[in-house]
Amino acid sequence: MSSIEETRIERDSMGEMQVPINAYYGASTQRAVLNFPISDLRFPRQFIRALGQIKQVAAQTNKELETVDAHIADAIVQAAQEVIDGKLDSHFVLDIFQTGSGTSTNMNANEVIANRASELLGGARGSRKVHPNDHVNFGQSSNDVIPTAIHLAALVSIEHDLIPALQGLQQTLKQKSEEFMPVVKTGRTHLQDATPIRLGQEFLGYAGQIERGIARIRHAQSELSEVALGGTAVGTGVNTHPEFSARVCQRLSQTNGVAVSETSNHFQAQSTLDNVVEASGALNTLAVSLMKIANDIRWLGSGPRAGIGELELPAVQPGSSIMPGKVNPVIAESVCMVCAQVIGNHTTITVAGQAGNFEINVMMPVSAYNLLQSVSLLAASARNFNEQCLKGIKATSKGPEMVERGLAICTSLAPVIGYDAAAAISKEAHRTGKTVREVAREKTSLSEEELQRILDPASMTKPGLEGGPAGG
16 A cells, blocks of 8 residues: 555745645645744644634625625535534644744645635636636735635524623622622631621622723623734735725624624724733633632631631532642632733733834734633633532531630721730730630720620621721
8 A cells, every 4th residue: 555645736926835635725834834943733623713714704895895706615614614513623733833824824725725625616626726826816916815714603602602601600609609698707818817708799799800801801802803804915905896895794793693894993903912911811811810719718728627617619520639628729729820821821922012114013923822722721621610619618617616716806996996906816815715705804904895886797797987097
């Protein structure tokens, strides 16, 4: 059996290339395969889908504008649908670390769609009955198609994947806040005892973080909704119909249920990745919020005997290969690792964003990969955190039991006996192991009824002067 792969001859502007006989891609893609044997990283499905959609609606628009023959445009539309549906994914073979404009991947799409469309019109692969540049890429440039595909893919993933996951997470945190509101426990600042707080108030804070995270992600969507399509090579719009971009954007919006519009300034849209950097910043902030929540959850569930132990987390798997019965907060740990990855992705995108040399950015592929990975990871992690951890969390009795032994409840004594006297009581309680109430009973003339009112932990969880100054 021969080990030599069968090939066919394809041509591009540089000449002939041997291409695998069953490949839908052509010479330009094959050159890039040989030029960039860097990694196993490839554009994700949502990006290829977005690229297919752009090519499809471009063909529909060019048919409507009579800039591409109707029968050719129809074949492109049909071939592009196969790209959208994932039927031709194996023919998108290029490394993420390639030409910085993504020209190789744009040509990969053009060639795959052109060859498949040629087949649909009765021609062979490589026959060029449908031309990758003259027909599939008409009115476009890699320089406006690739950034538009990045924006579109991220927009759709955020709308249909990340936002619903975050809304579910917020809803659970709000429900747990209400469930845990009767539980009064010791607050902590600087990892030291602070004035009492309700467990429900802590969870209300987590819910508020996600609520504001959703608002930031919505702002990111508004940044991404502005697309570069229509600027062609350098933002001037040369070689495209003046109505092309607006019509394409309208079709993309209707198809995906998101707002997509032509930028009002093509020169900034193609020479920068500022919108992508801004959107990644919102994802970065969300990652920071999720890491804070996940860390709090695992610390509050630490123990069960030698830790804080105020929460009981669902046991989802054995925690040790040597210690029988050990259970770890693995879901929260998973969330933290995802957040670390997203924060790293944002650093890459930040560096990539400054690579806009004159009329084009030259780090678009890696920015696309990292942005879409961040969206996907955050969505999956938020869903998993919600379903496998947060929904099953229970409060233990340890928090309320420790409130009476907390030293910071002396804060409510300060308005009555003065800060210094209250501090002395706290220090005495710490030294002797007594409670603040016991020492105050010995060191002050306050009645039992007054001590009961002043040192009521529940009253200290409300705003107002009755609970005394807060302190930090």
